[in-house]
Amino acid sequence: MNTKLYPESGVELTPFTARNYDRVMNIGSFGKYTGFIRNAIEAMNIGGDDQILDLGCGTGRNAAIMESYLGENGHITGVDISKDMEKQFLARFKDSNMVDFINQRIDRPFDLCKQFDKIFISFVIHGFPHDIRDVVIKNVYAHLKPGGSFFILDFAEFDMDKMPALHRFIFKKVECIYAFDYIKRDWKSILSGYGLGEFSEHHYLKKYVRLLQSMKIN
Numbered sequence: 771m772n773t774k775l776y777p778e779s780g781v782e783l784t785p786f787t788a789r790n791y792d793r794v795m796n797i798g799s800f801g802k803y804t805g806f807i808r809n810a811i812e813a814m815n816i817g818g819d820d821q822i823l824d825l826g827c828g829t830g831r832n833a834a835i836m837e838s839y840l841g842e843n844g845h846i847t848g849v850d851i852s853k854d855m856e857k858q859f860l861a862r863f864k865d866s867n868m869v870d871f872i873n874q875r876i877d878r879p880f881d882l883c884k885q886f887d888k889i890f891i892s893f894v895i896h897g898f899p900h901d902i903r904d905v906v907i908k909n910v911y912a913h914l915k916p917g918g919s920f921f922i923l924d925f926a927e928f929d930m931d932k933m934p935a936l937h938r939f940i941f942k943k944v945e946c947i948y949a950f951d952y953i954k955r956d957w958k959s960i961l962s963g964y965g966l967g968e969f970s971e972h973h974y975l976k977k978y979v980r981l982l983q984s985m986k987i988n
């Protein structure tokens with residue numbers, strides 16, 4: 771990705787970061803990333819026939835774990851805009867007929883002409899301005915089957931001023947202004963306004979990260 775639409779955003783990655791993304795996450799999480807992501811995906815209760823949409827899918831590391839829960843009728847569609855992520859994703863799934871990739875912006879209205887059982891978005895939505903998150907959630911709603919689940923794996927809601935000084939220093943250094951805004955918002959109330967409800971949540975990594983599940987209820 772060469773041109774950032776949101777210059778302050780930390781999720782529109784440089785080609786260098788995209789090429790080294792998994793390594794950066796492993797190092798940045800002091801080796802905790804793999805265990806954490808496995809636990810979060812286990813909590814999604816993926817069924818063998820699930821049709822899953824992974825928005826901002828990155829290298830496909832998460833999709834590979836999700837794929838391990840699928841049977842022969844299950845399917846994952848990964849969506850991303852980064853060419854460097856696309857290359858890694860396609861290389862990872864070159865021998866799989868259960869996973870495909872679409873190069874598509876998720877911050878603009880789009881139509882994949884399909885509805886999904888589960889939509890997953892991991893460490894992407896915090897990186898958009900709040901009015902753009904509205905577009906993303908509308909895209910999610912349009913692509914969810916009735917009764918389908920939307921999973922946001924991202925920062926939890928917390929007060930930065932109450933973080934231990936070292937955690938606050940790292941968070942402020944590494945994250946973007948949109949993340950600082952994201953953690954202050956009441957996400958259950960926001961999602962309720964879009965016809966999503968029946969929430970459940972799991973917290974990870976000292977409760978700074980949350981998997982928030984909501985269901986399309988109307």
Ligand SMILES: C[S@@+](CC[C@H](N)C(=O)[O-])C[C@H]1O[C@@H](n2cnc3c(N)ncnc32)[C@H](O)[C@@H]1O
Pocket residue numbers: 780781782783825826827828829831832849850851852855874875876877891892893894
């Ligand atoms: C922080 S990474 C997270 C990747 C992956 N979800 C994960 O958890 O490993 C953010 C991802 O969102 C993608 N992205 C950023 N803006 C996007 C947009 N407008 N539409 C689609 N993908 C986007 C980036 O290319 C990148 O792969």
